[in-house]
Structures are given as structure tokens and as C-alpha cells.
């Protein structure tokens with residue numbers, strides 16, 4: 001207990017690394033380079049008979065407009081610089097080839113939702129959106145009523161493109177705005193203007209296309225006043241969903257290398273989080289995750305099914321448990337093929353260099369770069385992390401699925417967090433509250449601390465993470 005409280009005290013004053021996208025463990029621990037795809041897919045077929053799975057599909061596009069500084073100054077996603085339409089045509093041909101490799105495996109699989117992300121998925125010309133849908137249709141039957149989202153940046157949306165997207169069945173847009181303030185946008189080198197944001201919102205309204213907006217707070221030299229101005233301007237449009245991320249600072253990005261001294265302090269970021277949340281709530285939004293806010297009275301619901309299913313890969317239905325595998329199709333795609341809680345399966349990541357991605361596909365090989373073989377303990381941590389993004393953990397559902405009580409499992413951590421006021425525990429649920437929501441990455445690090453230490457200690461010379469013998473997964477053999 002004392003150690004847990006000391007952990008909180010030590011880490012609350014440190015910049016947190018953001019774990020929102022990948023759960024446990026972060027991809028730095030996905031070090032197995034020979035992911036046994038054939039065995040893995042066979043195991044997926046076998047375990048799907050035990051827990052039927054739908055597919056939550058992500059389709060990536062690698063390219064981004066050049067910026068100075070590069071990668072918009074802050075971006076940690078793998079991307080390549082866009083030089084022209086020829087690249088997109090070549091990419092689509094290879095995407096199709098990857099689909100060919102998986103077609104038989106996914107025959108008859110039911111799609112739950114589709115997300116076209118990136119990189120920048122709105123660099124395509126209007127005639128290429130139906131082609132994207134045809135490529136997906138070459139592998140899956142696309143049900144008429146599922147959520148189909150396309151993510152892009154303000155300056156490359158146009159009314160014609162949005163119309164083409166809508167006509168081929170895309171029914172949700174996600175726009176990465178990050179900032180409206182001209183000075184701050186300039187720091188990221190993005191050639192983007194606020195009027196392009198509002199024009200896109202207006203087109204979506206005319207076309208009856210739901211849209212969500214991503215903003216980031218905690219930029220170099222950003223003030224609370226600038227942040228509030230952006231939030232109020234965006235909220236005033238009535239947009240159904242606003243994502244308000246804290247800047248995640250890492251790697252060799254310009255902001256991490258050259259602008260650290262200009263960033264708000266940790267206390268400054270906490271203040272921005274608190275003010276941002278109360279401004280959005282005052283504007284009619286409710287908080288859904290540490291960074292997602294949806295309008296309480298939206299005429300068109302905000303959707304967000306793709307993200308929700310990503311957070312909840314297992315659910316219960318009238319016929320028993322069902323699951324949602326995430327397939328990341330394309331360059332840098334990330335897949336989670338969970339088996340069952342007792343034989344948990346794999347996460348793997350596709351090649352993050354386009355030439356390597358293309359080369360694998362020319363040679364008819366799966367374009368997989370590396371992966372992680374889950375143990376039952378890792379799967380429990382992953383599901384707990386994802387569930388906590390929704391700010392509450394259902395103890396009964398956790399016990400039904402995983403055969404143990406989540407409070408008993410991490411009793412010391414919860415007691416320390418209850419004392420800090422960040423978590424409440426009741427008979428049926430654990431709830432994250434107050435500043436605990438801002439500090440969720442810290443809480444997750446505490447929960448996974450021992451397991452992460454174990455992985456670090458045991459990482460062998462070839463970089464493979466160990467599988468504790470007591471909890472060796474039973475689904476596919478670990479690579480030699």
C-alpha cells in the first residue's frame with residue numbers, strides 16, 4: 001500500500017506517456033518477429049467456434065502532406081510523405097493484394113464496423129472512394145447498416161469528396177483539426193486554416209453526414225484562453241463528438257526535441273484538462289472517455305462504434321459471449337486477434353515502411369512486421385485498460401468473462417487510489433473519477449508495473465518477450 005502511494009506521488013509530477021491507443025502492452029513490447037500467421041489464423045477459426053467473432057476493420061493509408069517541421073511536429077504514427085496520386089494508385093493495388101491473402105480466412109465473417117484511417121485517408125480523389133469500398137467488398141460482405149468512418153484533415157476535404165464518400169456508403173467523418181489558432185497551427189507546419197474546418201462541418205451538415213473532431217491540448221506556448229476559444233468555437237457548431245487529447249510527447253518529433261521548454265507544465269496540462277472538461281460540459285457535452293466528449297442532445301447520434309468495439313473486444317449477447325477482432329488492413333495496420341480468455345491469441349503490426357509492405361505483398365507474404373503473443377494475464381490487463389477508458393469497470397462482467405474479481409486481483413492498487421480519491425469501488429463496479437481520469441495512464445502503469453518489469457528483465461537477446469510458464473497461452477505455439 002505504501003509502495004502504491006509512493007508510486008502515485010512520484011509519477012503524478014512526471015509527463016505521462018499516453019496509452020490510449022493500444023492498451024497493454026504498448027507496441028514497444030511487441031517484439032516477436034516471426035508471427036506464425038498460418039497457425040494463428042487456424043487457431044482463430046478454431047476459437048471462433050467457441051466465441052463467435054465479428055470483425056472491427058481498420059484500413060490504413062500511409063501518406064501525409066509534407067510539413068515543416070516534419071510529421072506535423074508531434075505525430076508518432078508511422079507515415080510517409082505524399083508526393084502524388086500515383087502513390088495512391090500503387091498503394092490501392094497492394095491493399096487489394098493483402099486482401100487476397102486473407103479472403104479465404106474471412107469468408108463468411110461478419111463485419112461490425114469499418115474505419116478508413118491513416119496517415120491521411122482523404123487524399124484520394126472522389127472516384128477512388130468507391131474503389132476503397134470495392135476493395136473491402138472483395139473480402140467481406142458489407143452489411144448495409146454498419147458504421148463506416150473516414151478520417152482526414154481539414155484542407156483536403158471538399159464538398160465533392162464528402163458527397164462521393166457518402167454515395168459509396170461511408171456514413172461518418174472524423175476530422176483531425178488539432179488546433180484552430182493560426183499561430184499554433186504554424187508551429188506544426190500544417191497548411192490548415194480555421195475556415196476549412198468550418199466549411200467541412202457545413203458540408204457535412206448539408207449532406208447529413210455525422211462528423212467528429214479531434215483537438216489536442218498542451219501545445220508549445222498554448223494558453224488556457226486559446227484552448228477555451230477553440231473548444232467554444234467548435235462546440236458552437238453543434239458537432240456531435242469532440243475528442244480532446246492531451247499532447248503525447250515522445251520520440252524524435254520536433255516538439256519533443258526542440259520545444260520541450262515551451263510546453264505547459266504537468267500542472268498546466270492538468271489545469272487545461274479540468275478547464276476543457278468543464279467548458280465542454282457547460283456547452284452540452286458529456287465525457288465518455290478521458291478525451292471523448294459527446295453531445296447530450298445530438299440530433300444525429302455521435303456513432304463512435306469502431307472505437308467502442310475496440311475498447312470492448314468481448315461482449316455478451318442473447319446467445320452467449322461474442323467477440324470483436326480488430327483487423328488492421330494496410331500499411332502499419334494493427335490487429336488484435338483475441339482467441340478466448342483462456343487462450344488469448346495475438347496482436348500484430350504490419351510493416352511500417354511502404355517499400356517493405358509492398359515487397360512482402362509482391363512476394364505473396366503476409367506483410368507483418370512483429371507481434372505479441374498474449375498470456376491470460378496480459379489479456380486481462382489489456383481488457384481492464386480498455387474498459388477503464390470507459391471510466392467504469394463492470395465487476396460482474398469481468399468475473400463472468402475472466403473468472404476472477406478485478407478488485408481482489410489488484411487490491412493494493414485500488415486501496416491506494418481510493419485514498420487518493422481517483423477511484424471508487426462498489427459491489428458491482430469500479431469507477432475512475434476526478435483527476436484520476438487525467439491520470440489514467442499513470443494508473444494503468446501501476447496496474448501493469450510488475451508484468452512490465454518482468455518483460456523488461458526477461459527480454460532475451462533476440463528481443464522476444466517471455467511467456468510465463470504458469471500462464472502459457474494454449475492457442476498457438478510460440479515461435480521458436
Ligand SMILES: C[S@@+](CC[C@H](N)C(=O)[O-])C[C@H]1O[C@@H](n2cnc3c(N)ncnc32)[C@H](O)[C@@H]1O
Pocket residue numbers: 074075076077118119120151152153175176177178214215216245246247248249
Ligand atoms: C493517426 S492521427 C491521424 C489523423 C490525421 N492525419 C490528422 O492529422 O488529423 C489520429 C489522431 O491522433 C491524434 N494524435 C496524433 N499524434 C498525437 C500526439 N502526439 N498526441 C496526442 N494526440 C495525437 C490526433 O488528434 C489525430 O487526429
Ligand code: SF4
Pocket residue numbers: 063064065071072075076077079118119120153176
Ligand atoms: S498528424 Fe496526421 S497529417 Fe500529421 S503526420 Fe500524423 S497522421 Fe500525418
